Amino acid sequence: MRISVASDSLDGVASILVSEIEKRGHMVIPHGALADERADWAWCCARAAGDVASGVADQAIVCCWTGTGASIAANKVRGVRAALCADAATADGARRWNDANVLAISLRLISAPLLGEILDAWFAGSPSLDEEDRANTAYLSQMEN
DSSP: OEEEEEESSSOTTHHHHHHHHHHTTOEEEEEETTTTSOOOHHHHHHHHHHHHHHTSOSEEEEEESSSHHHHHHHHTSTTOOEEEOSSHHHHHHHHHHHOOOEEEEETTTOOHHHHHHHHHHHHHOOOOOOHHHHHHHHHHHHHHO
């Protein structure tokens, strides 16, 4: 998969995020502090989310100190469902029940081992086929229009 990745700094797990994603066999499209472009969280995270919305990337991972700003910026992009996840169970649920296509993480809270668990759950997850779950995500798309 093509994964767009944005971080507003190189703090915490940001320095290993790209290699962890590539280690799992995915191609990375870097933004913000991970590339030579504006690194403010709103700009770089919206750009990564925009890659998903436009089809340049299949999914995105966005990061800032708390993860909150990253998730807010990403969710402003039409067609994006960003989920702030602090553990593997939440990442799995976000993929399954919410069909989340952008993972937001906190650079402050997430350790290297926890990052590995979150990424494994995120990439192993897939959207639920349950009618109620699909109806919820379809409703989100209707609200955007």
